[in-house]
Structure formats: C-alpha cells, structure tokens
Amino acid sequence: MGILVAVEGLDGAGKRTTVARIEKAAAARGASVSSIAFPRYGESITADLASEALHGRHGDLRDSVYAMGLLFALDRAAARPLLRGALAEHDLVLCDRYTASNAAYNAARLGEGAESDVVSWVADLEFGRFALPVPDHQLLLGVPPEVAMTRAVGRAEADADRPVDAYERDTDLQQRVYRVYGELVETDWMSTWSWADGDDAVEAVLAQLN
Numbered sequence: 498m499g500i501l502v503a504v505e506g507l508d509g510a511g512k513r514t515t516v517a518r519i520e521k522a523a524a525a526r527g528a529s530v531s532s533i534a535f536p537r538y539g540e541s542i543t544a545d546l547a548s549e550a551l552h553g554r555h556g557d558l559r560d561s562v563y564a565m566g567l568l569f570a571l572d573r574a575a576a577r578p579l580l581r582g583a584l585a586e587h588d589l590v591l592c593d594r595y596t597a598s599n600a601a602y603n604a605a606r607l608g609e610g611a612e613s614d615v616v617s618w619v620a621d622l623e624f625g626r627f628a629l630p631v632p633d634h635q636l637l638l639g640v641p642p643e644v645a646m647t648r649a650v651g652r653a654e655a656d657a658d659r660p661v662d663a664y665e666r667d668t669d670l671q672q673r674v675y676r677v678y679g680e681l682v683e684t685d686w687m688s689t690w691s692w693a694d695g696d697d698a699v700e701a702v703l704a705q706l707n
C-alpha cells in the first residue's frame with residue numbers, strides 16, 4: 498500500500514512542474530510512482546463542466562460556490578477506484594491538486610465568516626460521503642500570488658488553447674486563496690503539511706518515503 502501525497506498551490510504556482518520533478522526523483526530512488534491531476538479534464542464530465550463554467554458558459558452556474566465545489570468533488574468521487582488501484586500498486590501516488598483545492602478556493606470565494614463552514618463542508622462531502630482516501634501528506638507550494646499569477650498569465654499568452662479562467666484573472670481571489678491555504682497548513686488540515694518550493698518541495702515529499 499503506497500502513500501498519497503497532494504501537491505497544492507495557486508494557479509501557476511508550479512504544481513505540474515513540481516509533480517514531474519518529484520516523480521523523477523522518487524523513481525531514481527527506486528520507488529514506484531503514479532500521478533493523477535485534478536480536475537481530470539477530458540476524462541470527467543463534471544470536471545469539464547466546471548472548466549466550461551470558469552470560461553463563461555452555463556449561465557450563472559459559476560456564481561454558486563457550492564455548485565462549483567460539488568462538480569470538482571464529483572470528479573474526485575468518480576476517480577476513487579483509480580486512486581485505490583494506484584495506491585495498491587505503487588509506493589507513492591501524487592495528486593496535482595486534491596481536496597484542499599476545493600477547501601481553499603471555495604472558502605476564499607465565500608470570504609471571512611463562512612470559511613470554516615466551507616472547509617468543513619468539503620471534508621464531510623469528500624472524505625465522509627464520497628469516502629475518498631485521506632492524503633498521508635500535503636504540500637503547499639509557497640509561491641506568492643503575484644509570481645504565480647504572472648506565470649499563469651504568461652502560460653495563457655503562450656498557449657491559445659488555454660486562456661485564463663475566471664479564477665486566474667481574479668487578483669483578490671488569488672490573494673485570499675493563498676491566505677486560506679496558509680491556514681490549512683497551520684492547522685494541518687486532514688494530515689501533515691509542508692510549505693516549500695523548488696528543491697525543498699521535492700525533498701519534503703521524498704522524506705515521506707523514508
């Protein structure tokens with residue numbers, strides 16, 4: 498049975514890049530590694546609907562924090578057999594975004610006062626109702642919002658098929674998401690967390706294998 502590690506951070510923080518680096522470094526140590534990126538675009542109807550809503554389709558769907566949160570959670574619920582299978586087969590299963598993304602983005606959207614309600618709703622829904630595996634460790638890429646946003650915008654400019662979505666262009670939202678992520682790290686939400694970047698982020702995950 499392998500360990501489940503979630504890699505979290507803002508849009509453009511470098512999650513995809515870091516997951517690839519961890520995979521390579523863990524494999525070089527002889528570990529068998531698998532990775533899954535959420536949302537599973539192209540493989541999950543609910544993930545695709547959420548993306549379409551973030552790009553201006555489906556009327557007011559995007560305005561509902563709970564509807565958006567549910568779409569992303571249903572994507573993960575459908576991936577449960579995949580996750581279980583990967584954990585049975587590999588030493589390390591990396592998730593590029595996991596449940597904490599839903600907690601951080603939706604809490605940040607509703608704002609102070611409602612944050613803890615949303616974070617509890619996500620935990621009850623995803624780990625309770627949907628019985629998703631709780632991550633053994635979670636990593637927050639400590640890239641500040643200004644840097645992450647510049648990278649996300651640069652990536653969108655370089656790739657016409659990947660225009661910025663409603664969350665990526667919202668500077669205030671990104672700042673609030675970063676703050677909520679910080680609270681999840683400080684309270685070790687659901688499991689232990691590391692807050693790291695670059696080589697330290699890779700080392701923080703490799704340390705979990707020892």
Ligand SMILES: Nc1ncnc2c1ncn2[C@@H]1O[C@H](COP(=O)(O)OP(=O)(O)O)[C@@H](O)[C@H]1O
Pocket residue numbers: 506507508509510511512513514515648649651652
């Ligand atoms: N440490 C880094 N320094 C500079 N640019 C980076 C770094 N990590 C990633 N990038 C670049 O920033 C952009 C976003 O990285 P990516 O890994 O796709 O982020 P995410 O998956 O968090 O959205 C990409 O264009 C990537 O090449």
Ligand SMILES: Cc1cn([C@H]2C[C@H](O)[C@@H](COP(=O)(O)OP(=O)(O)O)O2)c(=O)[nH]c1=O
Pocket residue numbers: 508535536548566569570594595596598599600602603662664665
């Ligand atoms: C996985 C997930 C993402 N999100 C948000 C974070 C991102 O701003 C947005 C899209 O996910 P993201 O991973 O950034 O996809 P991409 O950049 O490839 O379009 O959805 C949630 O709100 N909840 C979730 O559970």
